[in-house]
Amino acid sequence: MRIERTELADVVMLVPEPFRDERGLFTRTFDAREFDAHLGREGAAAAFVQDSQSRSRRGVIRGLHGRGGRGEAKLVRCARGAVHDVLVDIRPGSPTFGARQGFRLDDEHFHHLYVPPGFLHGFQALTEVADVCYRIDRPHDPAEDLGVAYDDPDLAIDWPLPAGIVSARDAQAGSWAQLRATLAPAH
Structure with a gap:
């Protein structure tokens, strides 16, 4: 498993x-030692306490969601189908504050996003059915x-x-300007 940086500060893919042969494939989707080594924090992988899964039909959009307080770290992957996954940095003082990036997650490449x-x-479901799995740290x-x-x-x-x-809930969500004002009035 490789770990690659993204355009967003602290987000990694x-x-x-996968090993593929005539039977199909085998892949290791997560390795706690490699994950901890990359983050430079022993035990970071063990901090994940809850796994959840959603199933969406083609075109469905879920989000944009976040957490207040100390936030929430998550690992996100698409176990079935494909999604267009989007992240927006809402950390005041971050070099990428306000930046957004989209990623394709699918059941062919098995990429995961680590979202601090x-x-x-x-995300938006791109296939008739898309299952998204989330592992969160609280x-x-x-x-x-x-x-x-x-x-x-x-x-x-x-x-x-x-x-x-x-x-x-998503149809009635507020604006980026409203949220930004509560996070960092100086921006």
């Missing part, structure tokens, strides 16, 4: 290297939920497909 605390996250607390509209004009995220089903 975990890139498994302080990011908005969302239990979910709805009181700390943050959200920005997936179609916020200031973020101008280029979703690959027309928006499909969007939850009522």
